[in-house]
Amino acid sequence: MAGTVTKEEVIKEFRVREILEAARSVMARHGMQGTTIDRVAEEAKIAKGTIYLYFPKGKDDLVHSAVLEGLRELVAETIRSDDPAKAPVERIRNLILNQYRIQASNQDFLKTLIIGNSLDIELESEAGREFMRVYTGFLDFTTSVLQSAIDARAIRPIEARFAAFMLSEMITGSLRRRLWMLTSSPLESDAEAVAELFLRGIQAVPCA
């Protein structure tokens, strides 16, 4: 019977998927903090105890599994939509556009992950608005620096605020890379690399 699947295994597999699905749904609706076993059980229309039959390791394992399964699906989808036959630059452009398409269709699931607010802040609260004020204050500054470079025709006429945001993301992103220990290069070379990538991205075309 090696290699075959028993009826029990199929049912078990089904229940597991059902629970993971419910977990992601709750995550999208209530955020990570608000994701409780009770809510997941309610969403899946099963009793609390049943969840422990399929996830005996408990809540953390359940949540992690739910997120991992979602991520794996996104990665698989990205790889699936690649066409290696295309011209190199075109292939990269497609990779980017496909990412947007895929992520847009998984928005509910990704929302909590991307925003990832370990502070448990509602955007539409006084605290949320205060954070936004501080952050947009910072963006305002970067935007104005970029805008004056545009006015001086030192860089091409991009949308300054968009570029400011991207720059901010590139910097925090590269710091995140360090904190995740995905790089061992010195901080300075990261800084240089980001500066070069960004400046080339926005620079005036050197010749027509």
Next chain:
Amino acid sequence: MAGTVTKEEVIKEFRVREILEAARSVMARHGMQGTTIDRVAEEAKIAKGTIYLYFPKGKDDLVHSAVLEGLRELVAETIRSDDPAKAPVERIRNLILNQYRIQASNQDFLKTLIIGNSLDIELESEAGREFMRVYTGFLDFTTSVLQSAIDARAIRPIEARFAAFMLSEMITGSLRRRLWMLTSSPLESDAEAVAELFLRGIQAVPCA
């Protein structure tokens, strides 16, 4: 007496700073999830009840205040280190390098914010490693696409893995911008803008 500061106000101000400082310290050490009033009180060497004298609105207000104060300081530092007299592109480059300098010296505080794991995952755990495996699998794919473009001399010989990471951050970043409702532009134009910024950043220099 308008405009003067009483002794009580000075003491109060001092206690508030002390508590916020302690809160940030605990945050850096235990993560957001692990930041409890008890721990903050212990760190500040005062009793639990005292915290409620200075933060009667409770824990959330305390944590938000601690983070906000840290952020405000970072923004102020960034603006302070700007030199508007510099040439435009040089000014932008300095802005970037200064960001790294500032953020590096506030690493402890920023760690929890940047990593911002609402999932409560230790990097050095089985769950953490599993996440990293999935994510690096994704990076591997993007890296290979970029590398073959480099091999074909379609783009300049950047470090492919670094660029892959940056691209991933730019995409999630621009999605974050949407989720924070900091833009109202359609998804497609965001995708195009990121593609253009990135591709220009990595493209072979059109002429020497």
Next chain:
DNA sequence: GGGCAGACTGACTGTACGTTCAATTGACTG
């Protein structure tokens, strides 16, 4: 010294939530 005011304390309370397990259900078997 005696009494007052206000800062400070930490044991206690209430609650939310993860986890357990005795009881129940229901499908299958002989």
Next chain:
DNA sequence: CAGTCAATTGAACGTACAGTCAGTCTGCCC
């Protein structure tokens, strides 16, 4: 139909924490 057993249930338990408040300490004034 009685018996068996695995799947399921949800009340109950334990714990971690946010928040409270009666009591203590300290400095100040009369």
